[in-house]
Amino acid sequence: MLNITKNKLHEKVDIGQFEAGKKVLKDTHFKYFNRFLKYFALFLVVVLFLPWTQTVSGSGAVTTLTPEQRPQTIQSPIPGRIEKWHVNEGDFVEKGDTILFISEIKNEYFDPQLAERTGDQVNSKKRSMDSYENKISSLGGQINALESERGLKLQQARNKLKQNILKMRSDSIDLEAFKTNLEIAENQFDRIQQLNEEGLKSKTDLEEKRLKLQESQAKLISQENKLINSKNEIINSELEINRINAEYSEKISKARSDRSTAESDLYQTEADISKLESSYTNYQMRNELYYIRAPQPGYINKAIKSGLGETFKEGEPLVGIMPSEYDLAVETYVDPIDLPLLHIGEKMRIRFDGWPAIVFSGWPNVSYGTYGAEIVAIENFISSNGKYRVLLSQTKDDEPWPEAIRVGSGATTLALLEDVPIWYEIWRQLNGFPQNYYAPGSKDKTEK
Template sequence: MLNISHNKVDKLFDMSLYVSGKRVLQVKYFKIFNRLLIGFAVFIFILLFMPWTQTINGTGQVTTLKLDQRPQTIQSPIPGRIEKWFVQEGDFVKKGDTILEISEVKSDYFDPNLVQRTGDQIAAKSSSVVSYTGKVKALERQIEALNTESLLKLEQARNKLTQSKLKVKTDSIDLEATRTNFNIAQSQYERTVQLQEEGLKAVKDVEEKRLKLQETQAKLLSQENKLLVSKNEVINAVVDISTVRASYNDKISKAQSDQFTAQSNQFDTEAQVSKLENAYSNYEIRNQMKYITAPQDGFINKALRGGLGEAFKEGEQLVGIMPSQFDLAVETYIKPIDLPLLHVGEKVRVQFDGWPAIVFSGWPDVSYGTYGAKVMAIENFISDNGKYRVLLAPDDKENAWPTAIRVGSGAQTLALLEDVPIWYELWRKINGFPPNYYKSSKSSTDVK
């Protein structure tokens, strides 16, 4: 009954005379309800001052701690065609085990004796290098011989020039002597003619003196001619020196030109030998690449290329492999606003997908099914999903992670921050404030 009327019934008659009235008018139940309200309010008030651990939530997946332990695909560095498979999906392989055999698809490498033929070409070109080396040495000896011969020839020509000059001096002296004799003979002839005219000499004497004068004049002319011949010999000796120098310079230049040509051919042949040796090594390595081997111990996950005779390009993925030995880790992603709150070495709780767990965000100690982890690395650049990647490793001081977890399974993470009262956490979330900013007491040196 609603008590909204001004005409109250309890004033007209006594309701306590009736059983129902006694039950309705009894006020004891108000005391119990009030006590419950007061107790609940006290509990809520006390609860508001209880500690609450601030956390940063993140989602990620299970990965491996080291880069060489993560799942990988095997590619072929050369194009080819699948000829034979040696493994099946799920097989365990050791490092170096053959996974499949491929064959060439390029016509340049079809020859099965390509390596041997290339080796024969290297041997032939190496012989050419030896021949050119011998020719260069022979030309060097020829140039040395020509230089020596030219020095001797020049010395011989210079000696001849010196002799010609000395002969010119001798002929000049003889010419002066002959000229003096001619002058004497002429004077004697003139005196004899004068004496004959005076009657002191006979005609015979005059004729003898004339004959002697003519003989002396002939000697004079002969000596002058001889002197000119000697001078011509000097000129010829000078010309011979120039001729010898020019001749041997031409011979030496020609020999040097042949030597440089031989050296050029030698260097060109050596370059060809080096190129062939490079090709020989490439062919040998390429032949080894016809067998795709396992880079490490692991399990064959999936053949990305199947069948026989299927062609593929270089660098194309052929088969996936999962290493057999690995250290589990979790990569999680956090919002940029939470990035300053995380530090290397901080504690994190991890919940794995498919693993039973009861999680209390504010009380991680009473959570069940979560496992301890610590921050190992924080990415410095934002990922494609707009968050920062954080790598977590198992905490050695906590329980070990389940061995049944596989790489790639999902995970949820709770990064533990400061302990604050519940009323402060409610006030922070109502106002949209971020968790408390703080600096970790652990340094990177301590974490290492």
């Protein structure tokens, strides 16, 4: 049969006489095979013109629609030490339920009555502030009294000054009168003396006139002294006015200085009270932070810090919690080249891990085990895996997602684009071309 020898066995022996030879050399199976090839070729030609839906595939996981519904860890805003656990892993907790109790590890907060003592300091400072306010009020009254008294004293001194001025004027007038009297006395003495020399007047008359002249001279000198005293009294009155101004200005300035000091102490006390009240509020809030409470209803997943007496820093996760009420969603990741083909509000198909499915990416009508979804968000920045994140939610007019799905389960997604012939899709795949650019509303998509 291999024709490696010159002896032709089939020419010498008729193998058609044997049963195996009859079956092998029979020609009918060639006819059936050729007919199969023709029909198959015709079927392939027909299939090449069938519609094929272009898709954008992605892979991701089940998550929740809103951030507050996703699994989270509970942290403590202050460092501390675990003293007591009030829940176990898997327990259901309501919002505000105590999960664990912690104690202080910083020595400045060791005093168990720190908040109460700070409150007492606040009350003492407030009483001190009341005292300063009373002192300021008293000093204000004292300043008003001093200003009123200064006015009265100045008025009295000015009146005395006016009296001295009038007295000085009166003394000056009297001085002029005494000068006139002296001049008259001198004239009379001169005439009497002349008459005495002539023998017309006696010596007694001359002595009387001399005595009168001396009296006039004495009165003049006395009046001059009075006038000088009056002028001195005016000067003293002016000095008294200046003294009163200086004395009361000093007293008022001192009272104002004391009031300014009291006001400064009052403002400082107000600042101290504000600081102490802030510290008091912080201490009260810190006491509340010793009880780690559930932020929302949910299930305790895992105790990250588990031992009693274990210390931790602020911001370290202590326990994980999964909210009890959530809306499922799927986060999937697509290649950057496919991102322009996706738009918010478009429909997608999802295959969940663990649920049997038969998927024909281009024929969604014949796929089995897939569920409908809708694009609700597209991330604008690339993720660390080099792809873009797309968030999907379940559609209301499609089959509901399985109830047994849990957050974190894997999922495969398909975004349905344009309908093209199969031959075009094969040609596109062989040439490595991307899918046709698709905009919403340009063509109708295939509905399940």
